[in-house]
Amino acid sequence: MADGALPVLDVKDLKTVFQTRKGEVHAVNSVSFDVRPGELLGVVGESGSGKSVTMMSLIGLLPMPPAEVRDGEVLFDGKDLLKIDPNALRDVRGGDIGFIFQDPMTSLNPVFNVGFQIMEPLRKHMGMTKEKARNRAVELLELVGIPDAARRLKDYPHQFSGGMRQRVMIAIALACDPKVLIADEPTTALDVTIQAQILELVKDLREKLGMAIIWITHDLGVIAGIADRVMVMYGGQVVEQAPVKELFTNPQHPYTRALLKTIPNVHGEREAKLNVIEGQPPILGAPPAACPFRDRCEYRFERCDRENPYRRPIGHQHDVACFYEFEDKSAGDANAA
Amino acid sequence: MPLDSSRKPLVSVKNLKMHFPIFGGLLRRRVGEVKAVDGVSFDIYEGETLGMVGESGCGKSTVGRSVLRLYEITDGTVEINGTDISHASAEDLRKKRPLMQMIFQDPQASLNPRMTVGEIIAEPLREHENLSGRDRETRVLELMDQVGLNRDFANRYPHEFSGGQRQRIGIARALALNPKFIVCDEPIAALDVSIQAQVVNLLEELQDSLGLTYLFISHDLSMVRHIADRVAVMYLGTIVELAPREQIYGDPKHPYTQALLSAVPDPDPALARGIERIILEGDVPSPSNPPKGCNFCTRCPQVMDICKEIPPEFKEVEPGRFTACHLYNTPADHAGHNETAQTAADEDKSIQLGGNT
Numbered sequence: 269m270a271d272g273a274l275p276v277l278d279v280k281d282l283k284t285v286f287q288t289r290k291g292e293v294h295a296v297n298s299v300s301f302d303v304r305p306g307e308l309l310g311v312v313g314e315s316g317s318g319k320s321v322t323m324m325s326l327i328g329l330l331p332m333p334p335a336e337v338r339d340g341e342v343l344f345d346g347k348d349l350l351k352i353d354p355n356a357l358r359d360v361r362g363g364d365i366g367f368i369f370q371d372p373m374t375s376l377n378p379v380f381n382v383g384f385q386i387m388e389p390l391r392k393h394m395g396m397t398k399e400k401a402r403n404r405a406v407e408l409l410e411l412v413g414i415p416d417a418a419r420r421l422k423d424y425p426h427q428f429s430g431g432m433r434q435r436v437m438i439a440i441a442l443a444c445d446p447k448v449l450i451a452d453e454p455t456t457a458l459d460v461t462i463q464a465q466i467l468e469l470v471k472d473l474r475e476k477l478g479m480a481i482i483w484i485t486h487d488l489g490v491i492a493g494i495a496d497r498v499m500v501m502y503g504g505q506v507v508e509q510a511p512v513k514e515l516f517t518n519p520q521h522p523y524t525r526a527l528l529k530t531i532p533n534v535h536g537e538r539e540a541k542l543n544v545i546e547g548q549p550p551i552l553g554a555p556p557a558a559c560p561f562r563d564r565c566e567y568r569f570e571r572c573d574r575e576n577p578y579r580r581p582i583g584h585q586h587d588v589a590c591f592y593e594f595e596d597k598s599a600g601d602a603n604a605a
Numbered sequence: 606m607p608l609d610s611s612r613k614p615l616v617s618v619k620n621l622k623m624h625f626p627i628f629g630g631l632l633r634r635r636v637g638e639v640k641a642v643d644g645v646s647f648d649i650y651e652g653e654t655l656g657m658v659g660e661s662g663c664g665k666s667t668v669g670r671s672v673l674r675l676y677e678i679t680d681g682t683v684e685i686n687g688t689d690i691s692h693a694s695a696e697d698l699r700k701k702r703p704l705m706q707m708i709f710q711d712p713q714a715s716l717n718p719r720m721t722v723g724e725i726i727a728e729p730l731r732e733h734e735n736l737s738g739r740d741r742e743t744r745v746l747e748l749m750d751q752v753g754l755n756r757d758f759a760n761r762y763p764h765e766f767s768g769g770q771r772q773r774i775g776i777a778r779a780l781a782l783n784p785k786f787i788v789c790d791e792p793i794a795a796l797d798v799s800i801q802a803q804v805v806n807l808l809e810e811l812q813d814s815l816g817l818t819y820l821f822i823s824h825d826l827s828m829v830r831h832i833a834d835r836v837a838v839m840y841l842g843t844i845v846e847l848a849p850r851e852q853i854y855g856d857p858k859h860p861y862t863q864a865l866l867s868a869v870p871d872p873d874p875a876l877a878r879g880i881e882r883i884i885l886e887g888d889v890p891s892p893s894n895p896p897k898g899c900n901f902c903t904r905c906p907q908v909m910d911i912c913k914e915i916p917p918e919f920k921e922v923e924p925g926r927f928t929a930c931h932l933y934n935t936p937a938d939h940a941g942h943n944e945t946a947q948t949a950a951d952e953d954k955s956i957q958l959g960g961n962t
Contacts, residue, residue, distance in 0.1 A: 489870030
């Protein structure tokens with residue numbers, strides 16, 4: 269994660285809107301971020317915060333309509349992915365940018381064996397012969413830790429367990445040596461002991477292959493274990509971004525602070541009563557004219573109702589979208605304990 | 606505390622077994638069975654929360670449903686409030702229902718989309734109590750207040766509510782008949798983190814004010830640590846360890862509990878990267894064909910020869926602490942294996958120390 273390295277993926281001002289019967293829903297509002305080679309960027313947020321939609325918009329995976337990417341730039345490899353034609357985008361997708369989805373059962377095709385599904389991108393994107401692709405598929409399954417790989421190529425998805433299926437998904441995503449791997453809640457559907465196996469595997473692979481990874485999750489525990497940098501999303505926008513240690517020890521957005529306080533822990537002290545963020549996350553029918561978190565925020569003041577806070581830098585790689593300035597910068601330490 | 610012998614258990618489960626038949630072949634004959642729950646015993650004391658944790662497929666939900674006799678159980682006894690309901694008739698069970706209720710995992714699926722919130726909460730009252738329309742309405746509104754739902758929404762339909770509010774509707778329905786015992790089957794699994802805390806706090810407040818007893822089933826170890834007084838850890842149809850909360854989390858005895866706890870990601874980067882995790886190899890075996898001996902022997906990092914032969918007995922190893930593991934055999938049990946067990950037990954102490962610092 270060289271600090272000075274150029275970002276491999278640079279997203280600027282992304283806006284995505286859905287047309288629904290009840291009018292527009294502004295799911296992603298001016299989201300900007302970048303990720304550097306070899307870096308693991310964690311994206312945290314609740315359901316509906318726009319984290320998945322952001323990632324799907326940038327590689328054209330959303331059905332349009334009802335979705336519409338209204339504005340923004342996605343710079344990858346010198347090209348703007350939002351402007352290139354669909355065929356060129358298809359080459360990038362599954363080629364230079366790999367994707368792992370949450371539910372490995374529904375994202376694998378049940379009527380093809382896994383060998384076919386791993387070989388498909390190799391033959392389409394890399395133009396490999398069947399023979400070569402098969403050898404590479406065996407290599408990939410071994411890489412993700414599936415025993416007896418050559419024989420298992422002929423097996424169908426239902427013959428694998430949940431953890432093994434997710435390994436197959438990872439193998440497919442890695443098939444064409446992607447520069448960026450987008451993992452959308454890849455361990456949420458798995459049990460903790462299997463999740464631990466997959467997390468170890470990803471840490472391992474990143475060291476071996478050196479690609480950039482964007483890891484979407486709602487589990488701050490997972491983020492704490494693997495991410496280099498974290499982006500917190502709320503109401504379709506980025507509310508805070510910081511290196512992982514900084515975020516946990518010195519959170520500066522009221523939402524991040526509250527979120528860190530609400531999660532109980534298996535180690536350390538046990539809280540007598542859980543802290544609660546009252547209220548519900550918003551659904552945005554219009555571009556936000558005010559802070560999306562204001563209804564649930566204990567630091568709300570008059571300016572929050574008038575303007576939507578912009579992201580202001582407050583430290584090395586640390587920025588926050590909030591008007592309130594916490595005086596006591598180390599107050600966050602208590603949360604991390 | 607549960608150790609106090611003067612307190613009597615409200616729920617007492619002994620050697621509960623729930624086997625589901627597998628039918629196969631041309632004639633759909635019975636070819637085997639899924640041993641979803643295979644000999645589980647525990648007590649729940651009045652006013653207590655017993656947490657039940659384990660991975661998917663370990664049988665924790667089946668235990669919850671069997672305890673309420675939503676299944677015809679295969680074997681064992683279930684006593685609730687002094688009466689054995691394990692073989693009670695449908696009519697007798699129906700009379701018992703007001704005493705024991707359930708909160709389900711998915712509030713979307715467990716609420717009838719064609720009934721208003723008021724109707725949903727009133728349904729148990731209609732079925733079991735003879736109230737006038739006006740009294741029933743008063744009671745419904747009272748319940749809505751109790752769980753923090755706005756009274757004005759009584760005529761709305763479930764789809765108009767968010768997940769957390771829907772779960773509150775489910776809780777109000779469960780409370781309608783003033784039950785003593787509630788089985789909460791993954792009540793927060795479908796909710797967002799910031800909403801989970803709201804629902805858990807509500808459940809705790811209701812327990813304090815109404816003196817409820819909970820069986821809290823969850824795969825979320827950190828939430829169970831928060832809410833439960835005692836915790837039972839399940840693996841492949843059996844309870845491997847049952848102990849008071851502080852002891853399970855502070856000093857887990859069974860190798861599976863140790864591995865499970867060490868696998869939970871810690872929301873603190875400094876801690877998360879320092880912990881020596883016990884990564885279990887492989888997957889959970891199929892409950893239709895469990896391994897010989899100890900169920901956990903195929904994945905156990907401290908497996909011994911005896912584990913592959915004889916299933917360990919579920920017994921009290923320290924006052925109030927139960928575990929089913931050959932590592933804690935006393936010399937009297939297996940004189941020959943004593944030495945191995947002792948060294949292994951010492952080794953796992955050191956692993957725990959490494960894991961908790």
